[in-house]
Amino acid sequence: MNRMIRPLRALLHHTHMLPRSPALIADHRQRGHELLIIIATNRFITAPIAAALGVVNLIACEAEIVDGLRLLELVDSPVAVDPDDTLRARAVLLGWPVISLR
Secondary structure (H helix, E strand, O other): OOOOHHHHHHHHHHHHOOOOHHHHHHHHHHOOOOOOEEEOOOHHHHHHHHHHHOOOOEEEOOOOOOOHHHHHHHOOOOOEEOOOHHHHHHHHHHOOOEEOOO
């Protein structure tokens, strides 16, 4: 990897990993759940975070390209994590859990 990109990715990893993420991931791992991160942020930023959390299944895409709501509608147990107002309203309407990892 380019010498200039490696430090930038490390910085992004440490500044963007939400504080409650490791404990939540550990809990799901202990219960034997399949771990998957679906996020409307590009892979450049999210791949190092997923790797640090030990999550190999990552769907990362720009919010403008894929609607996060449509992705959540496809999974068995959707959870809105730190959602914007629109996603929060829809999650509440559909009875999905809404949590914060901040």
